[in-house]
Amino acid sequence: MIDPEEERxxxxxxxxxxxxxxxxxLKDNDAKIIKKAFNTSLEAHKNMRRKSGEPYILHPLAVAQIAVEEIGLGTTSIVAALLHDVVEDTELETKDVEREFGSSVARIIEGLTKISGVFDYGTSQQAENFRKMLLTLSDDVRVILIKLADRLHNMRTLDSMARDKQLKIASETMYLYAPLAHRLGLYAIKSELEDLYLKYxxxxxxxxxxxxxxxxKVARNKFIKDFVTPLEEELKRQGFDFEIKGRPKSIYSILKKIRKQNITFDEVxxxxxxxxxxxxxxxxxxxACWSVYSIVTDFYQPNPDRLRDWVSTPRANxxxxxxxxxxxxxxxxxxxxIRSQRMDDIAEKGYAAHWKYKTEGGHGQESGLEQWINKVRDMLEMNNSNALEFMDDFRKNLFVEEVFxxxxxxxxxxxxxxxxxxxxxYEIHTQIGAQCIGAKVNQKLxxxxxxxxxxDQVEVLTSQKQRPSEEWLKFATTSRARSKIxxxxxxxxxxxxxxGxxxxxxxxxxxxxxxxxxxxxRLFTFFHVPHPQEFYYRIAINKIDIKDIKEEIFDYSLVLERAKNEHFDQKSFDKEVQKIRGVTSDMLVIGENTAKIAYTIATCCNPxxxxxxxxxxxxxxxxxIHRTSCPKAVELMSNYGNRIVKAKWTDQYELVFLAGIRIKGTDRVGMVNDLTKVISNSLKVNMRSITLDSHDGIFDGKIMVFVNDTSHLEKLIQRLNRVNGVILVERFDS
Known part of the structure; x- marks a missing residue:
């Protein structure tokens, strides 16, 4: 039973x-304005509840809390965060908000409302949404910061959502919002979004x-204490005012490292x-940073390949x-x-801290982040490709390190x-890009x-006769170059x-x-070309020979004769209807009665x-059929949410599936024999292939086996682990 008093x-x-x-x-009147926004939101959402059953008002409050505490935004943003769903969910309109709370708040809320909306089937709703969101960058970057706070709270409360919704929201987050948080310098939020994505x-x-x-944890804390003690003593002796923190890496970044470098948890x-x-x-x-570096390296030997100096040249964000x-x-x-308090604020709170230090008379020059936001604006203004293409280009420029x-x-x-x-x-000038035939890098062609x-020092070589070609898109990576090409x-x-x-x-x-x-x-149909433009283009580049346009194409009796001979396929017609309607059955059950449905198992993740x-x-x-943890899943769910079908396995396991096992250990005579014995004798598993590579007494191998399900595979892995000399056995995605 809900207790109204407790809720209040x-x-x-x-x-x-x-x-x-x-x-x-807070300045003079700020507390009053925040109170008014809170009351407006409370009234507007009074009869609404979230999926979890709690009062809706807790969501705008949480978003405002994230905006203040974790991003470091001010009063205008708190008010906008408290009201961010009001225009969309209730009778209130933007002009009412403007009258009550001023034009800044109204502009931010209008930006936030623009981002959601209804889209046609077939366009990628998310990409279109994202494009709109970025267009608001040119008005006020706070729109995006509040949107990120909103997304973070949604991810934190994803438990109460249906499974397919969880997957869609988590994938979208990974595809768009985590890279965006990274680019805006919000590292803490980016890490949490990635971890929550993994959790679901x-x-x-x-x-x-x-x-x-x-x-x-206990061992780690003791290790950090022992490591830090001599440094603390020396820093105090030299008169530094400092603080030392030890922090574990995020779960997602540990996993990324394990997968990328093919190592175990203990080897990170x-x-x-x-x-x-x-x-x-x-x-x-x-x-000061370099002095402290010198103290650290007096006590501990540095790895020369792992020095990163972002003090002299800050990253673009x-x-x-x-x-x-x-x-x-x-x-x-x-x-x-090693960093100063100012640098730490900027690293933790990103854009908002930039603002703070700028208004307090920080660096005069335009920061890397502002340059980036200006670049995004240019890109949005000159970009007229479709939303998905745009999204793709944009992501390529989000999650990247830089090259100087x-x-x-x-x-x-x-x-x-x-x-x-x-x-x-292209970065130098569009004209130079379009006429570029090569370059001299450090004097070499x-x-x-x-x-x-x-x-690298780069000199561009151009020619008046050069023209961009389709081929160029294969190696142009910046959005500027790609959109110009x-x-x-x-x-x-x-x-x-x-x-043509x-x-x-x-x-x-x-x-x-x-x-x-x-x-x-008739002409276009005869040559099977859907668009007139495309037809004329093919004529111009001789892909269709102009001489093939003959009188009989236009003779109606011959056309009818041909139509009779062509087979009309009912199945493809049905498929076409389904495609136009965008309708699929709610749940696909794999294993039973699926003979009627054409399905295949994805080779990228072998579920x-x-x-x-x-x-x-x-x-x-x-x-x-893909695994939900498949590397491609994020992109598919974000861009084509309407084509995702919920799926589960049945209990009928007459099917067998190919899975890969990676195995590592100390080499000895008879090792292969022992491994194959376990595989074929004890669990009646059929093996497709085995490759073992031995080097300096250590072997590393991959075995492809046919199994019924995950528990069958687990049993096999456990038994292989018991073989004398085996150090590591794990499944890998072939």
């Missing part, structure tokens, strides 16, 4: 907590790593980082810090991050990692596709299509055929019964 108390508790965090920066899409792995981190060497935060004036920050990895006395690598290169005159140009000589040329490295190709296509149209008109004149719409349609799966409807191959 809880709502007030949240509200008071919000005010407590906001208090330090690969729960077992998430729990496993969480437990391992918990189990090693920088499982934790030590952060030294200095309280020093702005003008001596850099020198404004991140500044000095990182080094050193060897502890117990033989473990430890990452040490120089012009022949020594000017620094920052490009995304993996950028090529062609990207550099290189092709357009050459990947740039830090410190696409723009040129579109224009070029238009011009060629016009030439003239050729077709002349040909029809020769044949004495009128260019009526029905005659032209087997027992795995958490979903179906993805393709246009040509029926439904494809």
């Amino acid at each position: 108390k809880e709502i007030l508790r949240h509200y008071r907590r919000l005010l407590k965090y906001a208090k330090p920066f 899409t690969d729960t077992d792995t998430y729990k496993e790593i969480t437990n391992k981190i918990r189990q090693t 060497y920088d499982l934790f980082a030590i952060r030294i935060i200095l309280n020093v004036p702005l003008e001596i920050e850099k020198a 404004g991140y500044e810090s000095l990182h080094t990895t050193v060897m502890s006395r117990t033989g473990q690598w430890v990452e040490v991050q 290169v120089f012009t022949p005159k020594g000017q620094l140009i920052i490009l995304p990692d993996r950028a090529t000589a062609l990207d550099f040329a 290189v092709p357009l596709s050459y990947r740039l490295h830090n410190g 696409k723009e040129y190709l579109r224009e070029d296509r238009k011009i060629k299509a016009e030439e 149209r003239n050729l077709v008109e002349k040909r029809l004149q020769q044949l004495e055929v009128e260019p009526t719409p029905s005659n032209l349609n 087997i019964p027992g795995d958490d799966v979903f179906g993805f409807e393709t246009e040509t191959e029926g439904i494809i």
